Amino acid sequence: MQEGLLSTYHEPLRNRNLTAWACSAILVAFYVDLYFFDHLEPVARALHLPSKWTLYGLLYTIAMCVGGYFMLQKHGNSRYHTLRTASLIAVQSLLGFLLPLALDFTGRPAYYFSYFFPLKYDILFPGTLKDMPVAVALWFIFGSFVGVPLLVYFKGKRAYCSWICGCGGLAETFGDPWRHLSSRSDRAWRVEQASVHTVLALVFVMFGLVVGDAYAADGSALREVAEHTRSFYSFAVGAVFSGVIGVGLYPLMGTRVWCRFGCPMAALLGLVQKFGRFRISVKKDMCISCGNCSTYCEMGIDVRAYAMANLPIKRASCVGCGMCAHVCPRGVLRLETRADPGPQGSIDVWTVDL
Amino acid sequence: MAEAPHHVIIGNSIAGIEAAITLRRRDRAAKITLISWEHAHPFARVSLMYMFCGQLSLKDTQFYPEDLYDRMRFARVLDRVTGVDPVARSVTLLSGAAIRYDTLLLAVGSTARRLPWPGAYDEPHFLHHFVTLPDLRALDAAAKKGMSVAVIGGGLIGVEAAEVLHLRGLKTHFLIREPSYFPVALDVAESEVVARHIRSHGVDCRTDNPVDGFLRRGGRIVLRGSDEIEVDLVVGAIGVVPATGFLAGSGIALNAETGGVETGDNLESTSAPGVFAAGDCAQVTWPDGSRRPEQIWYTSRDQGRAAAAAMVGDDVKYRRGTWYNSAKFFNVEYTTAGYIPPALPGPASAGQPPGEGWQTWYQQVPGRAETQRIVSRGGIVKGFNALGRRWDHQVWMRWVQERRPLQWVLEHMKEAGFDEEFTEPFRVLPTATLTEGA
Helix, strand or coil: CCCCCCCHHHCHHHCCCHHHHHHHHHHHHHHHHHHHCCCHHHHHHHCCCCCHHHHHHHHHHHHHHHHHHHHHHHHCCCHHHHHHHHHHHHHHHHHHHHHHHHHHHCCCCCCCCCCCCCCCHHHHCHHHHCCCCHHHHHHHHHHHHHHHHHHHHHHCCHHHHCCCCHHHHHHHHCCHHHHHHCCCCHHHHHHHHHHHHHHHHHHHHHHHHHHHHHHCCCCCHHHHHHHHHHHHHHHHHHHHHHHHHCCCCHHHHCCCHHHHHCCHHHHHHHHHHHHCCCEEEECCCCCCCCCHHHHCCCCCCCHHHHHHCCCCECCCCCCCCCHHHHHCCCCCEEEECCCCCCCCCCCCCCCCCC | CCCCCEEEEECCCHHHHHHHHHHHHHCCCCEEEEEECCCCCCECHHHHHHHHHCCCCCHHHECCCCCHHHHCCEEEEECCEEEEECCCCEEEECCCCEEECCEEEECCCEEECCCCCCCHHHCCCCEECCCCHHHHHHHHHHCCCCCEEEEECCCHHHHHHHHHHHHCCCEEEEECCCCCCCCCCCCHHHHHHHHHHHHHCCCEEECCCCEEEEEEECCEEEEEECCCEEECEEEECCCEEECCHHHCCCCCCECCCCCCEEECCCCEECCCCCEEECHHHEEEECCCCCEEECCCHHHHHHHHHHHHHHHCCCCCCCCCCCCEEEEEECCEEEEEEECCCCCCCCCCCCCCCCCCCEEEEEEEECCCCEEEEEEEECCEEEEEEEECCCECHHHHHHHHHCCCEHHHHHHHHHHHECCCCCCCCCCCCCCCEEEECC
């Protein structure tokens, strides 16, 4: 349960004011520079870091630690939030930064062991796989097709999106101040459906072309198409969508812009979640319609509508951050993964027999 | 073909809007008009505190999509109703217009009970309430960091006002007339846990502290009572009264004591056929047989739906059913269900079920604002009261219905738990007590 109250609407930076627009502009400029220019290379070298990407990893990790600290100032009384924030920061620091850095310093390829296909789509390209040690290749193949989907089936998408993933990690920590800005409109939901599934289809088409090309004869007609699709995806989705827009627009469109509208992994795991065990249970007839759950849902789900209707929430997009349950002042919501949903308490009006 | 009936609803909060939705589901052709003065959309009144502290915007508290009126084809009238003529079946508005109805629902809610201090309302600059949007706006404009404020009244509105005023940086005195906080629901020990918790935040929470009036000293207000306290602002939170003043003399019977609209079992006015009442303004029968308004969000919702069914001619008998409720006192969540009086009935207390065999099981977790209290009779559990932890009241209610023994309930308490994952599990402590009777 939430400790204390939030002063969200009294803080200008969190309400799309001029500072928020400026903040967004700086983030966008940073990502444009990072992806399309090399101004950060000398900075990285001056810090004795191998490349601007390592510098980016360092900044990313710092942003998560600082953001995580402030997030836990507000919600750290909950063990759920403390543990998942600790997990996100640990995974990013160790698997997302230090281990790749160590690998790089010892002259080996820098693998990011916490990212899987289709989020990190190039990890399973035949060309990439054949240069990997067998154990590493198995880790990525197993993780992408068995490990993560199984985890999601039993524990929900949150196991990846809100406990492991670096993109989710940045959203949950650095992005936390802006979570209430995610649009709850029907239109946003329709755009989300179209957009996230388009990216999902695109990643499979692109991946199929690249694999097809790898097994085709040299100089096949496929090569050019595969190359074009791959570079388009890398530019449009990898750089512009996940970076420039996905993080750059946090202060205006709410955190999780990328996870919600663009991430193919979130889309895929969402389908697994639909058939899996995870759901948010609703305590019958106890909702006071206050609006905290819907407001603080970073995926723009109208949680309150479910709570008012006494319906358990089973949505593909839910990343299971748990904030709806946490901010509910009447304890109406609970994240659940039990196979047996237990007694659902659907009883008619009756009176106590004294 | 007969013309479609015209249902008019005064008030668009939870009772009014739930009635309107129920009417539309039952009758696609009916004309449904909602009259309200406060806001164009239904919003959650319980969220006034969140709007005041900045956790939510007014828009966030609107609990139905903004196109609800269009989709449901509700006519919206933003005006104050000045009178009802149940014989001519019409309501008159402040603008002078009149609206004819076939059935009328009074879902007008409450206003704050006025403080009985001589002269208090002649000087409106310091005295506030916390019930309506205008109340909120006035307090929002007046409350400045560094001021000191007294919240008068030991109920749910009082504690919410005290919490958000304190959060906004006002030196907050929470003055409770009764010997303990929220005595209608909490027993003395529970009440003390809550009061301690409130004080731990730095709020000056005083029980047994009646205030009888005030005097001006310089630009400030000095409260007169058991202690003299000097403040800049006062928030009166001594309860709410049905906002039925405009019905005086209309022929719609109001209860002389509460001002609630006298209703029958189907929530229809006992004196004006075709007029119904739901929510805070309706005088209804409580399970203990007494007649008074039920000023609770949940029952307003249920009454709105029941009244709508009655308005389209269903044979309705509104019964609240088993008691349950919830609240939050600063950080401490409160859940209750079943028969759970603050003090158990003695052998001959009036209005209470007589008899013997009543027992109270109670425990308080050391160092935390967490308690559980279970009342049983003849070893069979009748009701629960809990602070500081989340519980599924529906499971408790089922246990009461299933006549579960206390021992069985204690062994199964975890199954009713509704806390966030990784929360420290519930335990029966060796310090738990079982006392006979009251």
